[in-house]
Amino acid sequence: MKVLVIYCHPNHQSLSYAFLQQVLHGSEGNGRISEVQVLDLYEERFDPVLVFHEHKRRRDMHKDPELERHREQLKWADKLVFIYPIWWGRPPAMLLGYIDRMFASGFAYRDHGKLLPEGLLKGKSAVCISVMKGPTLYPLFWLNNAHKILMRKALLQYVGVRKVKFFEFGNMENAKGNHAKKLQRVFDYFQGLAG
Template identity: 75%
Template sequence: MNLLVIYTHPNHQSLSYAFLQKVLEGSRENPRISGIQVLDLYAESFDPVLVYNEEKRRRDMHREPSLAKYREQIQWADKLVFVYPIFWGRPPAMLLGYIDRMFSSGFGYRDNGRLLPEGLLKGKSAVCISTMKGPERIYPWFYLNNAHKVLMGRALLRYVGIRPVKFFEFGSMESPKGRHEKKLNKVYTYFKNLEH
């Protein structure tokens, strides 16, 4: 199994970075995981701005030369692992920009005349590991649904054929009572024992 870990946080002293290290630690101890690549979007200076105009047509985005390396990473991976904080109830703009540019028509999906297009990334699965200041139960209570899970799981990843999607949502992470070590170990154990 090949893992592409997409890390999206500007600070390497952050709790998100600690979760990234636990993903890597557990994965390296798992004999079923044969390959690991890490894409640090901020360190990479990834350009999240989606541009199409008279010169750059939307229908040609899946052939954008500057994104070839990132397309190869996604094609190589069996599982995509996203590690990021929750900003304003959603992933960082940097990560959403990556998805905007990478999951384009012709690479992520193909229109087929039906209600939903054909997902071209079928056979891959994903794990989303997110941290937030507020309690994780705030979404269903305050917003009547979990907008973050709907966005990442259904509107984005399922749309391009990636499923299943496993979520680790860790809340109260700025609190001294946030049980950080327990949560970090939960991620480590998951990847150490991951079978597929």
């Protein structure tokens, strides 16, 4: 199994970064994972801004030469792992910009005249690992699970990724937030991951 980790947090001293380390360490001990690549959006200074004009048309996004390496990463991976904080009830703008630019028609999906498009990333699975300051159940009761609906239905299932696992951790700025236990859960998941 080939794993692409898309990491989105500007601070390498953050809990998000600690979760990234747990994914990597857990994957190292898993013989079913053959290779892991990490795309650190902030470290790479990924440009999340969509630009359309007479020379850069929306219908040509799927072949933008500037993004070819990133398209190859997405095609290469069997499992996509997104690691990010929840800010204002949703992933950071940097990650949303990556999604806007990368999951383009002609690459991630194809319209074919039916109600829903054909997802072109079929056969892949995904894991979303997110942390937030508020309580774990805050998104469910206050925001009607908007974050999970965005990631699972509006994005991943739309492009053909059917199997999506969530680790959504709350109270992460609280000293009693059980950080070690939550980090261990992620480590154990990746160490035992079968597919």
